[in-house]
Amino acid sequence: MRWVVLGAGAIGGGLGGALARAGEEVHLIARGTRLQALQRDGLRWQTPDLDETLMLSASSVEDASPRPGDVLCLATKLQDAQAALRGLGRAWGEVPLVCWTSGIQAPSWAAERHDTVLGCAVNVPASIEAPAVARLWARPHYGAMHLGVTHGEGGAVRDALAAALARAGFDAFAHDDVAPYVNAKWCTNLMGAAQALVVPEDFEAVALAALAEGRAVLQAAGWPLVSTEALSPRPISLGTIDGEQRGGGSTWKSLQQGKPLESPWLNGPLVELAEAEGLAAPLNRALLEGVARATRERWSAPRLRGNDLPL
Numbered sequence: 001m002r003w004v005v006l007g008a009g010a011i012g013g014g015l016g017g018a019l020a021r022a023g024e025e026v027h028l029i030a031r032g033t034r035l036q037a038l039q040r041d042g043l044r045w046q047t048p049d050l051d052e053t054l055m056l057s058a059s060s061v062e063d064a065s066p067r068p069g070d071v072l073c074l075a076t077k078l079q080d081a082q083a084a085l086r087g088l089g090r091a092w093g094e095v096p097l098v099c100w101t102s103g104i105q106a107p108s109w110a111a112e113r114h115d116t117v118l119g120c121a122v123n124v125p126a127s128i129e130a131p132a133v134a135r136l137w138a139r140p141h142y143g144a145m146h147l148g149v150t151h152g153e154g155g156a157v158r159d160a161l162a163a164a165l166a167r168a169g170f171d172a173f174a175h176d177d178v179a180p181y182v183n184a185k186w187c188t189n190l191m192g193a194a195q196a197l198v199v200p201e202d203f204e205a206v207a208l209a210a211l212a213e214g215r216a217v218l219q220a221a222g223w224p225l226v227s228t229e230a231l232s233p234r235p236i237s238l239g240t241i242d243g244e245q246r247g248g249g250s251t252w253k254s255l256q257q258g259k260p261l262e263s264p265w266l267n268g269p270l271v272e273l274a275e276a277e278g279l280a281a282p283l284n285r286a287l288l289e290g291v292a293r294a295t296r297e298r299w300s301a302p303r304l305r306g307n308d309l310p311l
Contacts, residue, residue: 001160002027004064004095005073006084008034008043010250011100012075013134014126015165017045017054018142022168028058030132035060037131044133047142048239061087066095071157074110075100077250078265082109096157098147102189102250103266104182107150116152118161119178120145121185123231124170125238125246127253137246138236144171146185146231148178171234183225187214190270192251193263193287195302197294202306206283209311213283214270221277255299263291282310 001024005016008030020026030038038058045052061084066072072095076084081101096116099106107119124143127135136142145165147158158174165172175181191207198206211228218225238246247253254261267284274281286309294303 002070003073004070005075007076010126010128013128014136017043017134018168020054020056024164026056028056029061029064033131046135046241048139066092070095072097073100077262078103081106085113096154104186111151116154117150118154118158119150119182120147121181135241137238139239141171142169144232146173146178146181148175180224180226183223187211189266190214192249193267193291195248196251196255197290197302197304199302206306210283213281217274217279217281220279261291286310
């Protein structure tokens with residue numbers, strides 16, 4: 001199989017690089033300065049223990065063509081996923097697609113264009129530095145991946161990807177029903193808005209409360225979900241790379257860089273679900289409002305305190 005990774009950011013670059021190091025054929029689809037850097041200099045791939053440059057095949061979406069045996073791995077930010085899927089030609093519709101995205105929406109979006117779709121709960125601490133430096137921060141393994149088919153007949157793809165990820169240094173699990181894992185991971189994604197908006201001394205309490213509120217809403221609505229601990233059965237620790245510790249997650253980093261935040265596609269659906277079920281989600285609603293304010297006022301650092309929010 002050839003793993004075609006659509007989006008060469010933190011997850012796409014990190015996982016794609018790891019798969020390539022394990023002997024898998026990987027093709028990256030990127031754009032702009034990142035694509036130029038990949039084609040010119042390769043992907044610099046770093047962990048606490050390794051620093052390598054990988055010369056991987058890379059192209060724009062317009063220049064990418066499917067081959068027999070391809071598997072497409074969607075690794076964009078959630079707000080970019082639909083546009084990325086629309087950018088693919090019709091020939092890609094028969095290619096199995098694996099969602100390495102946050103949240104819960106991408107498998108349904110992908111099923112509108114692809115016959116076979118897999119969902120994933122990706123529990124991998126990763127980051128991307130400009131222009132094409134992917135970092136995986138965890139040890140002794142890079143994190144955990146939970147895979148399952150959501151549409152079509154993709155059991156063989158699921159099992160092949162799980163085996164490849166295991167060889168590449170991840171804990172990878174193939175499930176008959178991946179929804180409880182995806183739902184649980186979605187709840188952990190709710191914490192990103194708190195990290196981006198709330199000052200460091202108050203962030204942890206707010207993030208854990210947002211997670212707990214999300215899990216309570218899903219449980220009350222009858223959605224299946226595993227425990228948060230089940231997402232990463234074997235413990236990991238975060239190392240240093242180039243003498244640096246990992247900063248915040250992707251939402252925090254987007255705020256620092258003045259980029260659009262993913263939170264409206266993460267906390268937003270949780271608030272909508274609560275409303276539809278007659279439930280309350282005041283903290284996630286407040287975080288969503290905070291994201292709108294931060295975007296409008298162009299925050300470059302957290303400003304909210306815990307007592308600004310309905311804990």
